[in-house]
Amino acid sequence: MAAICDGRVVIVTGAARGIGREHALEFARHGARVVVNDVGAEVDGSGSSTGPAGEVVEAIRAMGGEAVADGSDVSDFEGARRLVASAVERFGDLHVLVNNAGILRDRMLVNMTEEEWDSVIRVHLRGTFAPLRHAAAYWRERHKAGHDVDARIINTTSSSGIYGNPGQGNYGAAKAGIAGLTVIAARELGRYGVTVNAVAPAALTRMTEGLIAASGRPEPEPGAFAPAAPDNIAPLVVWLASPGARDVTGRVFNVRGGMISVAEGWRAGPMVDKGARWAPHELDEVVPALLEKARPNVRPDGVTPEDAK
Numbered sequence: 622m623a624a625i626c627d628g629r630v631v632i633v634t635g636a637a638r639g640i641g642r643e644h645a646l647e648f649a650r651h652g653a654r655v656v657v658n659d660v661g662a663e664v665d666g667s668g669s670s671t672g673p674a675g676e677v678v679e680a681i682r683a684m685g686g687e688a689v690a691d692g693s694d695v696s697d698f699e700g701a702r703r704l705v706a707s708a709v710e711r712f713g714d715l716h717v718l719v720n721n722a723g724i725l726r727d728r729m730l731v732n733m734t735e736e737e738w739d740s741v742i743r744v745h746l747r748g749t750f751a752p753l754r755h756a757a758a759y760w761r762e763r764h765k766a767g768h769d770v771d772a773r774i775i776n777t778t779s780s781s782g783i784y785g786n787p788g789q790g791n792y793g794a795a796k797a798g799i800a801g802l803t804v805i806a807a808r809e810l811g812r813y814g815v816t817v818n819a820v821a822p823a824a825l826t827r828m829t830e831g832l833i834a835a836s837g838r839p840e841p842e843p844g845a846f847a848p849a850a851p852d853n854i855a856p857l858v859v860w861l862a863s864p865g866a867r868d869v870t871g872r873v874f875n876v877r878g879g880m881i882s883v884a885e886g887w888r889a890g891p892m893v894d895k896g897a898r899w900a901p902h903e904l905d906e907v908v909p910a911l912l913e914k915a916r917p918n919v920r921p922d923g924v925t926p927e928d929a930k
């Protein structure tokens with residue numbers, strides 16, 4: 622097996638469990654030195670424990686790899702700064718940041734509390750911005766000092782955010798924000814040798830066990846390929862982190878099992894221009910005529926009603 626991330630220094634946030642754990646292990650198999658970040662929180666963000674991140678570090682060392690644990694809260698600006706600084710201190714450089722940490726506090730909007738809103742927005746959106754901000758500043762300094770920077774940021778969004786899943790207003794708003802931030806960061810950081818992409822994964826983890834059990838999908842036979850296994854997301858993430866993905870930036874990919882698709886973003890659709898200010902009543906006809914020509918929004922699974930026929 623070709624080790625496609627040999628010698629690269631990688632931070633994976635939320636890497637103690639679920640999808641992030643599998644990213645960390647796959648990076649180690651591909652020769653990367655890994656900072657396993659995790660606060661060890663419950664699904665809803667409560668509590669903290671350094672135990673689970675330490676177990677992933679032990680697993681990487683047992684396979685002959687190099688890893689260290691980091692217990693920083695990624696949504697804490699100073700904690701995120703320490704996370705980036707400690708990767709550089711421990712391994713001498715930083716090449717890849719995978720923003721994966723997340724929590725879930727699902728609720729219909731009419732019942733959602735301020736705390737449920739704030740905590741989810743904080744961990745996902747601020748928890749993506751803060752490490753990205755500090756890593757980007759590090760790479761800009763390296764670039765200005767004349768080093769050849771070939772760095773990566775891989776964010777984690779969700780179909781919930783880019784397509785819209787009822788019952789997840791807080792989570793979906795944060796994940797849509799992460800998709801938007803990915804596009805903007807790609808445009809800002811390309812000049813320093815940094816690509817920025819995002820994955821929208823689907824996998825069976827503690828975060829989704831309720832949703833997937835409710836879907837009624839049958840369990841795969843033992844030993845058979847398991848499309849819902851969380852380790853199916855890592856190959857794309859490791860590839861995006863590798864030198865071979867140098868020209869890919871600003872993209873969002875859906876990943877589940879062996880399926881990879883490109884999420885195509887918002888685009889300006891049918892247009893009308895009066896060349897003057899509209900009177901609101903004129904729009905009675907103009908807006909429905911525009912919508913008649915426009916493609917409908919996709920469903921929560923990313924497909925338009927007409928494509929689904």
Ligand SMILES: NC(=O)c1ccc[n+]([C@@H]2O[C@H](COP(=O)([O-])OP(=O)(O)OC[C@H]3O[C@@H](n4cnc5c(N)ncnc54)[C@H](O)[C@@H]3O)[C@@H](O)[C@H]2O)c1
Binds near residue numbers: 635658664666722777
């Ligand atoms: N599982 C899916 O199908 C699915 C679908 C779409 C998106 N995602 C996203 O994938 C990512 C991983 O989810 P998962 O299913 O593996 O969940 P998970 O709960 O198994 O893992 C998330 C990890 O993040 C850690 N974490 C939480 N808050 C943190 C913080 N402030 N700082 C550092 N670490 C923190 C947790 O302790 C946990 O180990 C999340 O961003 C999630 O929103 C997952």
